[in-house]
Amino acid sequence: MKERVIYLLKFYVATVLLFVVAKGGFMLYNHGRHDFSFSDVIQVIGHGMSLDLSTSLYLLIIPFLLVIASLWLHLPRWSFRCYYVIAAILLSLAFVADTSLYEFWQFKLDASCLQYLETPTEAMASVSTGYILLRLLCILLIAALIYWIYDQLTAKSQKLTTNSQKIIGTIIALLMIPLMIIGIRGGLDESTTNIGQVYYSQNQFLNHAAVNPVFSFFASFEKTASNNVTYHFMDDEECERIMRELYNTQSIGCDTLLTTQTPHIILILLESCGGEFTEIGGRADITPNLSRLAREGIYFTNCYGNSWRTDRGTVCTWSGYPSFPTMSVMKIPSKSRSLPNIAKTLKEQRGYQTYYVYGGDINFTNMRSYLVSGGFETLKWKADYTKEEQESSKWGVRDDITFDTVYDLISQKENTNTQKPLLIGYSTLSSHQPWDVPIHHFDDEVHNSFYYLDQCIGNFIEKLRKSAVWDNTLVIMLPDHGFPYQVKDESDPLLNHIPMIWVGGAVKAPRRIEQVCNQTDLPATLLGQLGINHDDYTFSRDVLSKTYTQPFAIHTYDDGYTMMDSATFVNYDFIGERVVTEQGKKNPVLLQWGRAILQAASKDLNSR
Numbered sequence: 001m002k003e004r005v006i007y008l009l010k011f012y013v014a015t016v017l018l019f020v021v022a023k024g025g026f027m028l029y030n031h032g033r034h035d036f037s038f039s040d041v042i043q044v045i046g047h048g049m050s051l052d053l054s055t056s057l058y059l060l061i062i063p064f065l066l067v068i069a070s071l072w073l074h075l076p077r078w079s080f081r082c083y084y085v086i087a088a089i090l091l092s093l094a095f096v097a098d099t100s101l102y103e104f105w106q107f108k109l110d111a112s113c114l115q116y117l118e119t120p121t122e123a124m125a126s127v128s129t130g131y132i133l134l135r136l137l138c139i140l141l142i143a144a145l146i147y148w149i150y151d152q153l154t155a156k157s158q159k160l161t162t163n164s165q166k167i168i169g170t171i172i173a174l175l176m177i178p179l180m181i182i183g184i185r186g187g188l189d190e191s192t193t194n195i196g197q198v199y200y201s202q203n204q205f206l207n208h209a210a211v212n213p214v215f216s217f218f219a220s221f222e223k224t225a226s227n228n229v230t231y232h233f234m235d236d237e238e239c240e241r242i243m244r245e246l247y248n249t250q251s252i253g254c255d256t257l258l259t260t261q262t263p264h265i266i267l268i269l270l271e272s273c274g275g276e277f278t279e280i281g282g283r284a285d286i287t288p289n290l291s292r293l294a295r296e297g298i299y300f301t302n303c304y305g306n307s308w309r310t311d312r313g314t315v316c317t318w319s320g321y322p323s324f325p326t327m328s329v330m331k332i333p334s335k336s337r338s339l340p341n342i343a344k345t346l347k348e349q350r351g352y353q354t355y356y357v358y359g360g361d362i363n364f365t366n367m368r369s370y371l372v373s374g375g376f377e378t379l380k381w382k383a384d385y386t387k388e389e390q391e392s393s394k395w396g397v398r399d400d401i402t403f404d405t406v407y408d409l410i411s412q413k414e415n416t417n418t419q420k421p422l423l424i425g426y427s428t429l430s431s432h433q434p435w436d437v438p439i440h441h442f443d444d445e446v447h448n449s450f451y452y453l454d455q456c457i458g459n460f461i462e463k464l465r466k467s468a469v470w471d472n473t474l475v476i477m478l479p480d481h482g483f484p485y486q487v488k489d490e491s492d493p494l495l496n497h498i499p500m501i502w503v504g505g506a507v508k509a510p511r512r513i514e515q516v517c518n519q520t521d522l523p524a525t526l527l528g529q530l531g532i533n534h535d536d537y538t539f540s541r542d543v544l545s546k547t548y549t550q551p552f553a554i555h556t557y558d559d560g561y562t563m564m565d566s567a568t569f570v571n572y573d574f575i576g577e578r579v580v581t582e583q584g585k586k587n588p589v590l591l592q593w594g595r596a597i598l599q600a601a602s603k604d605l606n607s608r
Contacts, residue, residue: 004067005172010153011063015056018146019212020045022095027209029099033486034205047200048210050186054193055215057184059087064180068173071166077154084150091214092143096135098213104433106484107558108195109213110220125360125395126433195219199576204489207576220326229327231602233595242596248547249535251528255544256508257298261530262350263474263506264410264422267342269317270453271310271431274482275497277450286442286450289458290477290499295510297503300543302516304553304564305481305496311365313480313519314427318342318374320523320540322601325556325574329605330370337373338608340536342523344375346423349532355380356425357405359397376425380405398438399430399453403460413469421472427480428453446485461503471505476526478519490562491581493569496555516551516565517543539601554594561598563590 023045027036062083069075098109104126186193198210233239277286280301284291306316307323311330315321319339321329329336346352355378362368362381371379382396392398406426413422430437430453435445437452457477464470478500482488488495498519517525524540527533534540541548552565560573560580568587571580572594579591 004070007153008060008064008067011150012056012060014149014153015059016049016052018091018149019048019052019055019214022099022213023048023209025095026099026102026213030102030205030209033103034203036203036206040203040206043200044206044209048198048212051193051195051198051210051212051215054184054186055212057180058214060180062087064173064176068170071170071173080154081147081151084147088143088146088150089139091146092139094213094217095142096139098216100135102208105558106208106489108208108211108216110216110558128394128434131434195575199573199578204491204573204580207573229324229602230606231595231598233599234592236603239596239599242593243600246550246552246593246597247539247541248545248549249524249538249540249542250547251524251534251542251545253546254528254542255511256529257502257511257544258474258506258529259508260472260506262421263472263504264413264424264469265346265352265474265476265526266406266410266424266426266504267317267476268406268457268478269310269314269425269427269480270457270477271428271480272483273431273450273453273479273498274305274495275499276482276485276488276494277447278499280497280499281494283447286447287454289454289461290501293457293461293477293503294499294501297501297507298511298513300500300513300517302514302551302553302566303478303498303500303521304493304516304518304555305479305498306518306520306553306555308481308496308555308557310427310480311367314367315339315370316518316520317478317480317522318425320520320534320537322520322539322554322597323556324598324601324605325559325561328365331366333366333369333373335605335608336366336370339374340523340534341374342526343371343423343425345523345527345532345534345536346421346530347375347377350530351420352423353377353420354423354425355409356427357402357409358382358427358429359385359393359399359402360395360427360429371425380409393430393436394434395429395432397429399428399456400438400459402426402428403456407460407463410464410469410473411467428456430456446483464504473504474502474506475504476522477501477503478522490555490557490560491571493562493564493583496562513543515543515548516553517541518553518555538604539597552590552593554597556598561594563594565590 024041027041027044066075066080094109101109195211195216199207201207275281277283279291305313307313311328312323315330315336316323318341321339343354347354354376356371356376357380360382362379368379382390385397389397389401392401406424409424410422431449435449437449439452440448441451442448464473479498482495482498484495520539521541521543523537524534524542525544528542528545552563555562559575560571562569562571567585568590569583570590572591573580
């Protein structure tokens with residue numbers, strides 16, 4: 001029995017050391033965007049050890065059961081090796097995926113990555129073939145190394161013992177089970193092992209580095225086991241009271257910004273084009289056309305994105321519906337089809353013809369289902385273009401090509417007799433990893449990609465300005481979300497500060513709207529200008545109405561949220577259960593507002 005106990009101890013210690021080494025690799029790989037010292041590495045390892053110890057016990061369960069079986073049966077060496085192969089592959093996948101995805105997502109590996117396997121082509125469009133092949137090679141090499149380490153620990157022989165030794169060994173093994181359970185749950189306290197216990201720093205990167213990726217992945221299944229999410233922070237009565245104060249859907253005493261209440265409308269979601277790449281972040285040189293159009297049109301200077309992914313930002317924009325930290329409403333067709341949508345409202349109330357243009361795969365993240373149920377009659381997407389156009393970028397059809405599609409659709413109104421106004425929704429895609437665009441104005445590929453987007457915008461607007469439909473057209477531009485470039489993360493309000501600009505001949509005069517607002521406020525604000533009732537958009541506010549008395553913005557990200565008003569920015573992390581960052585004047589009511597919004601939104605979603 002002694003050899004078996006020593007084997008289990010060796011296996012356990014080796015697994016813990018693998019997690020420690022993986023932490024170092026994670027930090028070194030991501031050091032370009034996150035500064036840290038050697039002492040930080042030691043603290044990350046120390047604070048993360050509790051999760052590593054617990055997760056290693058999970059991995060010890062199968063060897064433990066095999067050892068018990070070997071007391072009574074002669075188990076061949078391959079029975080252990082089969083488990084080593086599985087464990088080595090899973091650990092290698094977790095280490096490489098966690099380390100590689102963090103630079104894109106800025107949060108630890110979780111089950112949400114599985115959702116993108118439904119459309120692998122789109123999921124891998126952000127990176128090159130070489131990038132994928134290199135990581136596959138890393139997975140194989142690391143898996144081979146882990147397998148070799150485990151195999152060296154296995155006892156050379158599994159000698160059968162006498163019956164008394166078997167019984168004693170079994171009793172010893174059974175006595176070890178409670179110790180393993182206590183170790184897995186993290187002690188005898190009421191609180192069990194959880195990710196938040198390793199958070200220790202104001203630097204979120206260090207907290208994330210301390211989290212065990214295997215534990216993070218499997219713990220996240222608890223969040224995604226149900227399509228629905230429920231938040232409950234306060235009594236329903238208190239929540240309803242706060243929501244009545246914050247959200248009044250009526251439009252009263254609004255300034256009239258447009259020359260008509262039935263303009264042709266083009267609503268463009270600018271992929272990832274956060275304020276950092278515009279004059280908001282002092283970079284008018286990257287997006288000079290957006291800066292010029294902001295001066296010519298209606299510029300919402302303090303608009304903030306609600307979420308961090310395209311599927312979520314799209315729903316926020318078109319349905320005025322809040323985003324959630326751990327789930328995407330678009331990916332749940334049974335829910336998303338019940339939401340209000342600008343397209344559906346304009347189609348039913350004013351007879352608008354509706355189109356949507358997207359150069360990528362419109363089936364990605366259930367986008368087709370959402371758009372069709374939301375009232376879009378005609379979809380123009382990747383499959384409708386030539387093979388050459390489809391291959392013009394990794395994500396699909398390049399932006400200059402799809403901008404021409406939008407122009408062709410709107411310019412057709414010059415040659416038709418129909419009096420129906422036109423609504424065109426359009427999502428750009430070129431300003432996205434791997435930043436493959438046909439011009440090279442900046443050496444920085446990210447800056448260059450947004451400069452290319454800006455050039456496409458400028459060319460499109462100038463062509464449209466010369467057309468006969470310009471005088472009756474409203475073009476609305478805003479990003480779907482921001483982009484965590486270089487050291488920007490959720491602790492920086494600039495990450496989610498997005499420009500929202502209305503231009504076109506239907507704009508009465510240039511105007512700057514300074515109130516803090518969200519992209520979810522677009523439906524109520526737009527419909528208010530068109531004189532259309534928007535009571536269905538219960539989470540959208542008319543920024544121009546006299547009822548807009550509590551200007552604020554909320555943003556959610558994976559297991560956290562930020563709140564901001566004109567004087568305060570605060571970032572709260574659900575895992576660590578603490579405020580990560582607070583800037584400006586302290587205003588504890590903001591966090592309470594955020595909790596009320598999440599509680600009310602989850603209750604609304606569960607009722608649909």
